[in-house]
Amino acid sequence: MQVRDLNRCLLCQSENLHPARFAYLYSDTRFPGVTCARCGFTFLRRQPAGQSLEALYAAEYFDSDYHCGHEDQPYFACEEGQVESAQVLLQWIEQAVPKGRILELGCAGGYFLKAAQDRGWKPFGVEISARAAAFARESLGLEVHTGTLSSANLPPASMDAAYLGDVLEHVPDPMAALAEIHRALRPGGALLIAGPITINSLDRRLGLAAYKLLGKDKILRQPPYHLLEFTPSTLASALSRAGFQLQWLRQRKIPPVWRNVRRRAPLEHCAKLLIDGPNWLLTTLSGQLGDRAIALAIKR
Numbered sequence: 001m002q003v004r005d006l007n008r009c010l011l012c013q014s015e016n017l018h019p020a021r022f023a024y025l026y027s028d029t030r031f032p033g034v035t036c037a038r039c040g041f042t043f044l045r046r047q048p049a050g051q052s053l054e055a056l057y058a059a060e061y062f063d064s065d066y067h068c069g070h071e072d073q074p075y076f077a078c079e080e081g082q083v084e085s086a087q088v089l090l091q092w093i094e095q096a097v098p099k100g101r102i103l104e105l106g107c108a109g110g111y112f113l114k115a116a117q118d119r120g121w122k123p124f125g126v127e128i129s130a131r132a133a134a135f136a137r138e139s140l141g142l143e144v145h146t147g148t149l150s151s152a153n154l155p156p157a158s159m160d161a162a163y164l165g166d167v168l169e170h171v172p173d174p175m176a177a178l179a180e181i182h183r184a185l186r187p188g189g190a191l192l193i194a195g196p197i198t199i200n201s202l203d204r205r206l207g208l209a210a211y212k213l214l215g216k217d218k219i220l221r222q223p224p225y226h227l228l229e230f231t232p233s234t235l236a237s238a239l240s241r242a243g244f245q246l247q248w249l250r251q252r253k254i255p256p257v258w259r260n261v262r263r264r265a266p267l268e269h270c271a272k273l274l275i276d277g278p279n280w281l282l283t284t285l286s287g288q289l290g291d292r293a294i295a296l297a298i299k300r
Contacts, residue, residue, distance in 0.1 A: 110136030251290030
């Protein structure tokens with residue numbers, strides 16, 4: 001399997017990296033997590049690269065693995081829910097900037113962009129999955145580039161807004177991606193990011209602390225989709241370093257579910273349920289210790 005090993009923090013470039021007490025085990029390869037002692041950013045020290053990274057997002061990904069298996073149906077059977085969520089997201093963007101050109105990085109099958117087009121935006125998408133990009137073009141009639149943001153070669157200041165939904169945690173170089181989005185946005189353009197902040201939640205904090213006390217790593221026997229693990233502070237830091245002014249950042253917690261989406265050991269799953277209930281209530285009341293975040297930033 002093609003991989004790359006990192007010896008510097010992807011946010012601040014510090015070489016002072018400590019074990020984060022978790023690792024993915026996939027295709028006979030171990031992908032350990034590390035945390036930067038300087039800025040607190042957590043990421044996989046070893047990451048899939050090249051064709052191995054692209055292969056993770058083959059056709060099967062949208063059938064069962066998108067959103068880490070939290071959905072009951074394949075992506076292409078969830079248009080109604082995707083469009084409903086898009087309406088709320090677009091309202092937040094429209095409160096920040098007038099309608100114009102909008103970019104979505106990691107647009108999947110294009111449901112967000114189609115909702116934006118129906119509201120009067122001029123959409124453009126970038127998607128690494130050939131299957132999803134083809135669906136967006138052929139079924140929804142959208143302008144979507146198959147590949148990476150850098151290969152799309154967008155003109156400077158050509159976009160009024162950009163959206164990343166459950167995408168930034170999959171990107172090998174988050175600062176390069178944010179810099180490219182910054183270049184493509186006009187001055188004062190808006191960037192909306194939504195995604196997981198899993199290690200910020202109470203159950204993950206307690207779990208990783210327990211593994212640290214035991215001197216062991218939590219082993220995740222699944223594809224290493226999440227190359228990066230953000231928290232509210234590291235997401236805010238990344239945006240600031242990339243030249244954005246954070247307007248707001250909100251946290252929420254996925255409600256407890258009986259269905260064992262990650263196929264944990266029964267005891268571990270029961271422990272998570274016991275913690276998730278109070279965690280969900282605490283996050284709902286205080287906006288803290290969530291496992292998902294949404295942030296709106298403006299290009300400086």
